[in-house]
Amino acid sequence: MRTKYGGFEEVGATKDDCKNFIQSLTYYIGEHDAEMAVQRLSEKKNCCDGYLFEYTVNFNGELNRLFWADEISKKNYLAFGDIISFDATFKTNKYDMVFVPFTAIDNHCRNVTFGAALLSSESIEAYSCF
Incomplete structure (x- = not known):
């Protein structure tokens, strides 16, 4: 201002x-x-048509898992989803949740995004929810 x-x-x-x-x-x-x-x-x-958003809360009512993807991300997945990369190394201290971007490489060698998630744990169950 x-x-x-x-x-x-x-x-x-x-x-x-x-x-x-x-x-x-x-x-x-x-x-x-x-x-x-x-x-x-x-x-x-x-x-927004085609926007995907899902979340779960734990027994205390705290956010447990959060996933989102827009229509472009879903089209990217259909075109380039043969190999998916996800990097769950982004932790926040305040929430102790992991930020997980789901990405791949397109035919121009550029990163494309398929979706993203916030997870309270890195267990198989946390990923399989979506």
Whole structure:
């Protein structure tokens, strides 16, 4: 906002006001972030034809698995899905979940995406859900 309006004095808020707003927003989202992600992907599934989104929660109601793929990803899979690569090395400390992109190489030697998942464990059961 400072850059867009030419300085904090033109924004109508101080630098500290902006920092406090971001801190409050982060605190709120911290309690509802999984719900917000599920809601956003559910909305996308409802409005976008061919969008695939599935999730599960554990007995505590915590997000356990989340998978999504759009129509282009599904077409990529049909065309280039002979060999699938997935790298489950992206862990987040806050959620202890693994981000798993499912990718391959197209006929131009470029990466294409088939879908992505967030998993609470790297067990066979976690992958077989989808």
